[in-house]
Amino acid sequence: MKTAILTVGTEILFGQIVNTNAAFLSQELQNMGYDVMYHYSVGDNPGRLKELINFAFHDCDLILTTGGLGPTQDDLTKEVIAEAMGDVIVENEECMKALLDNYKKAGRTMTPNNLKQGYMPSRARVLPNDAGTAPGFALEKDGKLIISMPGPPREMKRMFELQVKPILESMQDSVIFYRIIRTFGLGESSMETVLLPLIDGQTDPTIATYAKEGECSLRVASKRATKEEAVAAVDRMIEDVNQLIGEYIYSYDDEDLVDVVGKLLLEKHITISCAESCTGGLFAAALTDIPGISEVFERGIVTYSNRAKMEELGVKAETLDKFGAVSPETACEMASGLAEKTGSDLCISVTGIAGPGGGTAEKPVGLAYIGIAYKGQVKAVKSQYRNVSRKWNRHYALLGMLNQVYQLIK
Amino acid sequence: MKTAILTVGTEILFGQIVNTNAAFLSQELQNMGYDVMYHYSVGDNPGRLKELINFAFHDCDLILTTGGLGPTQDDLTKEVIAEAMGDVIVENEECMKALLDNYKKAGRTMTPNNLKQGYMPSRARVLPNDAGTAPGFALEKDGKLIISMPGPPREMKRMFELQVKPILESMQDSVIFYRIIRTFGLGESSMETVLLPLIDGQTDPTIATYAKEGECSLRVASKRATKEEAVAAVDRMIEDVNQLIGEYIYSYDDEDLVDVVGKLLLEKHITISCAESCTGGLFAAALTDIPGISEVFERGIVTYSNRAKMEELGVKAETLDKFGAVSPETACEMASGLAEKTGSDLCISVTGIAGPGGGTAEKPVGLAYIGIAYKGQVKAVKSQYRNVSRKWNRHYALLGMLNQVYQLIK
Numbered sequence: 001m002k003t004a005i006l007t008v009g010t011e012i013l014f015g016q017i018v019n020t021n022a023a024f025l026s027q028e029l030q031n032m033g034y035d036v037m038y039h040y041s042v043g044d045n046p047g048r049l050k051e052l053i054n055f056a057f058h059d060c061d062l063i064l065t066t067g068g069l070g071p072t073q074d075d076l077t078k079e080v081i082a083e084a085m086g087d088v089i090v091e092n093e094e095c096m097k098a099l100l101d102n103y104k105k106a107g108r109t110m111t112p113n114n115l116k117q118g119y120m121p122s123r124a125r126v127l128p129n130d131a132g133t134a135p136g137f138a139l140e141k142d143g144k145l146i147i148s149m150p151g152p153p154r155e156m157k158r159m160f161e162l163q164v165k166p167i168l169e170s171m172q173d174s175v176i177f178y179r180i181i182r183t184f185g186l187g188e189s190s191m192e193t194v195l196l197p198l199i200d201g202q203t204d205p206t207i208a209t210y211a212k213e214g215e216c217s218l219r220v221a222s223k224r225a226t227k228e229e230a231v232a233a234v235d236r237m238i239e240d241v242n243q244l245i246g247e248y249i250y251s252y253d254d255e256d257l258v259d260v261v262g263k264l265l266l267e268k269h270i271t272i273s274c275a276e277s278c279t280g281g282l283f284a285a286a287l288t289d290i291p292g293i294s295e296v297f298e299r300g301i302v303t304y305s306n307r308a309k310m311e312e313l314g315v316k317a318e319t320l321d322k323f324g325a326v327s328p329e330t331a332c333e334m335a336s337g338l339a340e341k342t343g344s345d346l347c348i349s350v351t352g353i354a355g356p357g358g359g360t361a362e363k364p365v366g367l368a369y370i371g372i373a374y375k376g377q378v379k380a381v382k383s384q385y386r387n388v389s390r391k392w393n394r395h396y397a398l399l400g401m402l403n404q405v406y407q408l409i410k
Numbered sequence: 411m412k413t414a415i416l417t418v419g420t421e422i423l424f425g426q427i428v429n430t431n432a433a434f435l436s437q438e439l440q441n442m443g444y445d446v447m448y449h450y451s452v453g454d455n456p457g458r459l460k461e462l463i464n465f466a467f468h469d470c471d472l473i474l475t476t477g478g479l480g481p482t483q484d485d486l487t488k489e490v491i492a493e494a495m496g497d498v499i500v501e502n503e504e505c506m507k508a509l510l511d512n513y514k515k516a517g518r519t520m521t522p523n524n525l526k527q528g529y530m531p532s533r534a535r536v537l538p539n540d541a542g543t544a545p546g547f548a549l550e551k552d553g554k555l556i557i558s559m560p561g562p563p564r565e566m567k568r569m570f571e572l573q574v575k576p577i578l579e580s581m582q583d584s585v586i587f588y589r590i591i592r593t594f595g596l597g598e599s600s601m602e603t604v605l606l607p608l609i610d611g612q613t614d615p616t617i618a619t620y621a622k623e624g625e626c627s628l629r630v631a632s633k634r635a636t637k638e639e640a641v642a643a644v645d646r647m648i649e650d651v652n653q654l655i656g657e658y659i660y661s662y663d664d665e666d667l668v669d670v671v672g673k674l675l676l677e678k679h680i681t682i683s684c685a686e687s688c689t690g691g692l693f694a695a696a697l698t699d700i701p702g703i704s705e706v707f708e709r710g711i712v713t714y715s716n717r718a719k720m721e722e723l724g725v726k727a728e729t730l731d732k733f734g735a736v737s738p739e740t741a742c743e744m745a746s747g748l749a750e751k752t753g754s755d756l757c758i759s760v761t762g763i764a765g766p767g768g769g770t771a772e773k774p775v776g777l778a779y780i781g782i783a784y785k786g787q788v789k790a791v792k793s794q795y796r797n798v799s800r801k802w803n804r805h806y807a808l809l810g811m812l813n814q815v816y817q818l819i820k
Contacts, residue, residue, distance in 0.1 A: 013446045015436030016620065019429050022451070026425030036423045037458065039451035041432070048447065048469070055465055059458070210426070280698025281691030284712040288690025291766055291800055293714075299722065300712030302694040308709035308752075342718075356701055390701055 001171070003034045004056040008067035008077050009151055010043040021066045021156055028160065032168055033176045033223060034062070044074040053084045057144050064164075067151030069134040071114045078137070081148060082121035085141045092120035095135050102133055127163040131155045138167060177230035178221035179238065180254035184403045186245060188216045194244050198237070205237045214385070214396045215257070250406055257402045262290040264409050265297075272405070273344040274300045275313055275334045277325065278352035278368055282398045298344045303334065313337030313349075326351050326363055328380035331371030335380075339373040347373040348405060352383070352397050354390045368397040370404050411581070413444045414466040418477035418487050419561055420453040431476045431566055438570065442578055443586045443633060444472070454484040463494045467554050474574075477561030479544040481524045488547070491558060492531040495551045502530035505545050512543055537573040541565040548577060587640035588631035589648065590664035594813045596655060598626045604654050608647070615647045624795070624806040625667070660816055667812045672700040674819050675707075682815070683754040684710045685723055685744045687735065688762035688778055692808045708754045713744065723747030723759075736761050736773055738790035741781030745790075749783040757783040758815060762793070762807050764800045778807040780814050 005022050012019050022039045029036050037060055042048050049068075056063050068077030082089050096118030103110045117134050120126055127136035127147075132155040138147045147164055149156045169175070183191070188211040192199065195218075199207050205222040218241065222233035238252065250260050265272055274283045284300030287293055301312050306325055309315040314337035315330055323329040334349035352368025359365035366385040371378065381404055385396035415432050422429050432449045439446050447470055452458050459478075466473050478487030492499050506528030513520045527544050530536055537546035537557075542565040548557045557574055559566045579585070593601070598621040602609065605628075609617050615632035628651065632643035648662065660670050675682055684693045694710030697703055711722050716735055719725040724747035725740055733739040744759035762778025769775035776795040781788065791814055795806035 012433075012449065013436055014440050015433040015438075015446075018433040019449070023422075023425040023428040026423055028425075030424050036425075037453070038462075039422065039429070039449070041449035043447070051469075052448075059461075276691075276694075279695070280707075281686075281694030281710050281712065284686075284691030284714075285689070285695045288712070288714060288764075289801065289804070297690075298715050299718035300691050300710075300714070301722075302691065302698070302710030302712075304694075304698065304704055304710070305708050311751075312709065312711075341721075354698075391699065394699070 002060040004038040087121040131158040181218040182251040183248040273342040275349040331369035331380040335371035335373040412470040414448040497531040541568040591628040592661040593658040683752040685759040741779035741790040745781035745783040
């Protein structure tokens with residue numbers, strides 16, 4: 001079904017916020033087999049909004065809107081849509097009750113303009129808002145459908161998941177199921193080459209690769225009559241994918257590598273500490289973003305100077321002199337020194353050249369060595385990123401560290 | 411002038427990328443006094459693209475487009491715009507020469523489809539691309555103007571800055587100049603209240619406040635006949651702003667706090683080390699994102715466990731027992747212990763409750779104590795964020811640390 005996404009709000013036209021709602025809805029619709037033909041954004045202006053709705057409907061049968069459902073004078077989406085769909089706004093018992101209950105429960109006094117949220121187009125199907133006060137609605141006319149959701153992303157996403165998705169699913173005569181597989185260590189073109197026998201000539205399930213921030217993801221999707229059939233088809237294909245690139249896969253469920261690693265550390269209760277040079281605290285910061293990680297994360301040391309490497313981790317002056325701070329030898333001494341000091345089950349270190357300066361022909365920007373001390377063994381692994389920027393070199397070294405931990409404890 | 415922004419590309423409609431181009435152009439246009447009325451996004455489809463251009467022009471006089479200028483079959487923006495503006499595509503000597511030179515210089519072989527980039531609408535004003543191969547163009551008809559730029563944000567921004575901005579400026583009979591003032595420590599509504607005498611009834615310069623990730627920014631803008639007059643008016647107003655909230659301001663030039671702090675540390679050559687608990691390495695990671703910071707940043711220690719706080723920083727067991735890990739006493743001992751260990755000029759520490767769990771009535775989630783050891787003095791400062799999420803609590807504690815450093819060394 002041809003679909004348009006219409007986001008309403010002056011803050012978008014002012015460039016104060018980036019339109020993430022449109023991207024989120026596009027992905028979701030795409031995944032459900034809807035064809036998104038247009039994104040439109042317009043301010044809180046009734047004339048232009050109405051014109052845009054009419055324009056969109058001459059080509060599309062479904063419009064999803066976000067924004068403009070709030071209680072202020074500006075918020076006119078509901079009124080304009082009612083008019084465009086030949087309907088009128090009336091008090092809605094269900095909405096009014098929910099609204100009054102909400103305010104009562106929160107013990108807040110309602111200002112008169114909030115009453116607006118108790119009104120709806122007379123033929124609308126109300127979509128309750130689990131995460132805020134403004135309800136959404138669906139309104140149909142002559143086979144054309146508008147579904148209207150609030151603008152704040154948290155409210156919109158929750159309403160989409162609970163209310164809108166089921167409606168859209170019920171309108172399709174087939175079901176699309178997909179999984180996003182996340183990998184590390186294999187570039188997009190290498191992955192495509194390896195998977196070519198599966199991708200080529202394949203109509204269902206389909207396989208698509210996406211490069212993303214130093215990683216590569218894979219979307220395996222199937223469109224079948226029932227969900228069971230689609231799931232089975234996807235899972236059969238994933239078995240074949242596994243045969244070819246299984247060693248690079250860390251999630252079949254679109255999880256981030258740091259979350260996968262954090263979960264494993266907590267499940268297996270493996271204590272961890274880290275010593276960072278080029279990443280400067282990124283590893284510790286990423287891991288400690290996970291609630292409850294304090295159970296296994298003991299400490300992190302950012303040894304940015306050579307002196308800190310020696311004092312904190314017992315790296316030998318000779319090692320630094322002979323091999324340099326960025327070397328497998330230094331990475332190993334960092335990790336084993338940290339293990340000795342902390343007694344953590346797993347100690348990981350990194351030393352590299354983040355750039356933009358400091359690179360040489362022998363040790364170019366983007367080079368890093370990752371040291372790991374685990375179960376009495378110490379080793380170093382080389383990581384080399386194509387030098388794009390300091391930011392990405394640091395990020396790639398972080399992913400390399402996480403991947404080393406993952407490979408050891410999975 | 412009424413303006414529409416039109417982004418072309420299937421990857422936007424698929425939700426694979428978020429439309430940051432539209433937000434960037436909106437901000438820039440807004441700052442130059444153009445009224446952005448619409449954002450449109452459409453795939454690489456000639457029919458829909460042409461229809462959208464016609465629709466946009468019935469209300470707007472200027473359309474800025476991005477995307478669809480590349481060498482592939484898909485890239486049809488140029489051809490469609492030419493047709494919509496009653497023009498034809500012809501070989502363009504300037505473009506063809508630049509194209510051939512580019513390939514020659516890079517030593518790359520040109521595929522035939524690349525030749526497309528040597529063609530232009532016959533009446534177009536060519537906009538050279540400093541950061542890529544696809545040139546942009548401006549094309550006018552009957553007082554309506556389309557300016558077309560490539561899609562990759564880096565190329566688009568550079569072309570906008572060098573080529574498009576001067577054109578747009580020349581079309582205005584007045585000049586808008588503005589400064590973005592960045593502050594920390596004052597909420598948006600408090601700031602508005604304090605600045606009310608300046609905001610109220612002020613038509614030029616205008617003052618607008620923006621809340622952003624725990625901070626609050628201020629935009630002071632003036633529209634005058636010449637740039638000199640506008641600059642003078644803005645700077646006069648900023649003097650008045652300074653009288654009222656000067657102590658909270660850390661940049662008059664829209665710089666990030668971490669960059670301001672990093673620059674000051676490098677300029678004054680003040681060495682720094684940090685000891686982090688709740689921020690878990692964010693401070694070290696933020697500071698080490700600055701190229702060259704290794705000159706002053708000595709080390710960071712993420713003391714996530716009590717044991718690490720004692721072993722690494724010499725925090726006393728009695729202190730942890732009596733006052734708890736999240737207390738001014740612990741924060742002070744962390745900072746002074748670090749100072750003793752490292753000898754860095756400035757040592758900063760933080761200990762807090764990031765959440766979502768671990769809060770009590772007395773020590774709620776979002777509470778943090780920042781310790782500072784500087785010039786022989788040690789003190790602790792309390793920071794309390796309204797608890798939104800672990801992420802924001804950690805971010806706010808980071809800003810608090812940066813602000814403490816800034817206040818001491820500015």
